C-alpha cells in the first residue's frame with residue numbers, strides 16, 4: 406500500500422497550477438481566482454471602502470496558530486477575502502486620501518504573470534526574457550526623463566526608500582572611496598531640504614552614517630529648497646573637513662508637491678568642486694518618486710493644449726514640468742511607479758545617469774559562488790537584494806505600454822485639473838484657506854477656521870509670528886476635529902474620504918502646522934465630488950461649532 410503522504414501529495418498537487426496544460430484543471434485555476442474576485446466584488450457599495458468599516462483585531466490575530474490539518478482552497482479564499490473588509494478603494498470618486506495610486510488592469514496583469522511563473526531578476530539565468538522586460542522599462546523611462554538611454558542604467562528596487570539608499574550609497578562611495586570595503590571612517594553630510602522625505606534619514610541611519618549627518622535646509626514658502634542656505638551649509642561642511650555623501654533634491658515633496666531647483670543645485674555642486682578643488686564630485690540624487698511622471702509634459706505644446714485643459718491647469722502643469730525637465734542633470738533619480746503611474750506596490754526604479762556608477766556598489770564575483778554560472782545579465786552583482794521580483798518592472802512596463810505619454814498626460818492632467826477646481830472653490834469661501842497656494846500638483850492642503858477669523862491674514866501670522874503659537878495649535882486641534890467628522894461620514898458613504906497631515910511644515914518659530922489634505926489621483930474623480938468635499942468640510946465645521954457652543 407502507498408504511504409499516506411502519497412495520497413496527500415496527489416491532493417496537494419491539485420492546489421498548484423499544472424506544469425503541463427490540463428484544460429479542466431486550468432479552468433479550475435482561473436475559476437478559483439475569479440471566485441476570490443467575485444467575493445471581493447460583493448463587498449463593493451456606494452461607499453469608498455470595501456464592506457463595512459472594520460478595525461483590525463490584533464489580539465485575535467496574535468492568538469492564531471498553524472493547524473495540523475489542511476483546509477480546502479474553497480475555505481481559504483473567503484478567509485483571505487475577509488481581510489479586505491473595510492479597505493479603502495483608492496480609485497473611488499469619493500476618495501482623495503494620499504498619493505496612493507489605483508492600479509490599472511494592465512498593471513495588475515503585469516503583477517499576476519510573474520506571480521505565477523516566478524522569475525528571479527537576480528540574473529537572466531533565472532528570469533530569462535523578464536530581465537529584458539526590466540531593461541526595456543528602464544530604457545523607456547530613462548529616455549522619457551531625458552537621460553541618454555544608452556549610457557544610463559537602472560534597476561527596480563524595494564521602494565522609494567530603496568532608490569534613496571542606492572543614490573546616497575553610490576554618493577558615499579564616491580566621497581569615501583572603498584568604504585564598501587572598509588566602512589565609513591570619516592564624517593560625512595547628506596544635504597536635503599526640510600521638506601525632503603524622512604526616508605533620507607532612514608537611509609543615513611541604515612548606512613551607518615547616522616541621522617545626524619543629514620542636514621535639513623530651510624525651504625521657501627513654495628516648499629522648495631533655499632539655494633543660498635544650501636550653499637552656506639555645503640561650504641561650512643567642506644570647510645570643517647566633512648565630505649558630502651550626497652545632495653538630495655526633492656522633486657515633488659510628499660505632502661505639498663514642492664519641487665527643488667535641481668539646475669541650481671547642480672550648478673552649486675559644480676562651483677564647489679572648482680572652488681575647493683575637491684577630489685570627488687558630490688553626488689546629486691533627485692528624489693523624484695512623485696514628480697518624475699510630470700516629464701510626460703516635456704514635449705507637450707501648452708499653447709496648442711490639444712488635450713484641452715483649462716488655463717489654470719495648463720499653468721500648473723507647465724510650472725511643475727519646468728522644474729522636472731532638469732532631471733537629466735541629476736547623477737541618479739528615484740522613481741515610484743506606485744506613486745504617480747497607477748501601478749501596484751512595489752514598483753520603484755533607481756536610475757543612474759552613468760550605468761558605470763553601479764560599479765561603486767558591485768560585489769566581487771567570487772563572493773557569490775552559486776550564482777551567475779550562465780547568462781549574461783546579472784544585476785544581482787550590484788543590487789542590494791539577492792532575490793528580486795519581476796512584478797515591479799512588469800507592472801511598470803504594462804502601464805508605459807498601455808498609457809504612453811498621452812495616457813499619463815490625461816491622468817495627471819485630470820488630477821491637477823480637479824485640484825485646481827477644488828482650489829477655486831475654496832478661494833471663493835471666506836472661512837477656508839489653501840495653505841500650499843503656490844502649489845502646482847494634485848494635492849491641496851487647506852485649513853478651516855471658526856467664524857470671525859480673518860482668513861486673509863491668519864495663515865501668514867500663524868506661520869511667522871510666535872505670538873500666534875497658541876492660536877495656531879488651537880486651530881490644529883480644531884481642524885483635527887473637523888477631519889474626524891468628515892472621515893466618519895465618508896466611511897458611511899456620504900461625502901469624500903480625505904486625509905490630514907499633522908505637520909505639513911513648521912512655522913518659522915518651530916510649531917507644527919497641520920492641514921486637511923485632498924490628494925486627487927483617481928481617474929474617477931469628478932467636479933461634483935470636489936464641491937462635495939467642501940460642503941462636507943463646512944458641514945463638519947457647523948457640527949464642531951455646535952459641540953463647542
Ligand SMILES: *Cc1c(COP(=O)(O)O)cnc(C)c1O
Pocket residue numbers: 563564565566567601602604655657658659692694695741753
Ligand atoms: C513616498 C516617498 C518616499 C518613500 O518612498 P516609498 O516608495 O514609500 O518607500 C520618498 N520620498 C518621497 C518624496 C516620497 O513621497
